[in-house]
Amino acid sequence: MDLTRVFDSAHAVHAASVHMPLSLGLLGLPLAILALLAPNRWPGVRLFGSAFFLLICLAAATGAYTGERAASELVAFADKDIETVVAYHRLLGWSVAALALVTCVLLTASHFRARSGGRASAGFATLSALALAVVLLYTGSSGGRLVYGWGIGTPVAGADGTSGATLVVGGKAPDSMPVISPALASVAAPADATYTPNVLPIDPADAASITFTKDIVPLLEQHCVKCHGAQNAEAGLDLSTHAGILKGGDYAGPAVVPGAPDSSPMVLHIRGVYLPKMPKDVAELTESELHTIRMWIAAAAKGE
Numbered sequence: 001m002d003l004t005r006v007f008d009s010a011h012a013v014h015a016a017s018v019h020m021p022l023s024l025g026l027l028g029l030p031l032a033i034l035a036l037l038a039p040n041r042w043p044g045v046r047l048f049g050s051a052f053f054l055l056i057c058l059a060a061a062t063g064a065y066t067g068e069r070a071a072s073e074l075v076a077f078a079d080k081d082i083e084t085v086v087a088y089h090r091l092l093g094w095s096v097a098a099l100a101l102v103t104c105v106l107l108t109a110s111h112f113r114a115r116s117g118g119r120a121s122a123g124f125a126t127l128s129a130l131a132l133a134v135v136l137l138y139t140g141s142s143g144g145r146l147v148y149g150w151g152i153g154t155p156v157a158g159a160d161g162t163s164g165a166t167l168v169v170g171g172k173a174p175d176s177m178p179v180i181s182p183a184l185a186s187v188a189a190p191a192d193a194t195y196t197p198n199v200l201p202i203d204p205a206d207a208a209s210i211t212f213t214k215d216i217v218p219l220l221e222q223h224c225v226k227c228h229g230a231q232n233a234e235a236g237l238d239l240s241t242h243a244g245i246l247k248g249g250d251y252a253g254p255a256v257v258p259g260a261p262d263s264s265p266m267v268l269h270i271r272g273v274y275l276p277k278m279p280k281d282v283a284e285l286t287e288s289e290l291h292t293i294r295m296w297i298a299a300a301a302k303g304e
Helices: 003-008 010-017 019-037 045-072 080-112 117-148 204-210 212-223 241-247 265-271 287-300
Strands: none
Touching: 003 045, 003 287, 010 019, 019 045, 019 080, 019 117, 045 080, 080 117, 212 265, 212 287, 265 287
16 A cells, blocks of 8 residues: 555545644643633643644644645535535634634733733633634534545545435546546446436537537527526536636536546536436436537537
8 A cells, every 4th residue: 555645636635634633623622721720830831722722723724725625626516415515614624723723812812911811811712712622523523424425535436326425526627638537437438328318429520510609509508507607607607608618616627528528527417427417497408419519528629
């Protein structure tokens, strides 16, 4: 086993970085209580406590930062519940860092104001440390729900839902040369008729004749931009422009992977491989309409 491979994945780096603030943060509460109750016997305990909570702040900020990087690699969410928990988990992560910093400042103030207001500062520091411990418990709970409930950050999760999770992990492709995640490349073979609309064989010559303005824009305007347009971009996804399609939504990568139609999130959502199936609450695209989109993507998804 090559342990250095942990640095190859933002999800693995995040998992490795979250345990320190969790453990230190819970240990910080009894330390804050000690700083409140026994300042005279151990006069340096408040200063030590402030340094301890500064360490928690730095560790929590590191964990929150690695979490942001991990979130940027997510390809698609199975439903709104997952998206909500991810946003909630992100807010809690940064809140841990903020509360640790507040506790650090209060303990520092209590050390230098031991005779005038020091006890009050230490009292507020204890309350802040208590809030920190509570937020840490919710942070760990939401993170565990994402990993063990939905498979977020794991390399394998059933695309058909049989494992209790929907495939959500993959590399977010750079703008210049999108990269197909190995996990994505295997989830929807062209011959697979489990999902609808069915896919048809792509002829390269026919694909080369498809243009964005003439063939794709009318389809997107008819089926997609009501929910994913410039004025109402659900999940941050704007499909009204070529740039918006390549940019993708708040958490996903680009909506299309040029040259790889059956690994493109747009196609996977249209077929129902990714949930929710798109478009929602209306008739699905026809085989012909999906085929047009797939041919455009196969021919590099150009913006002309």
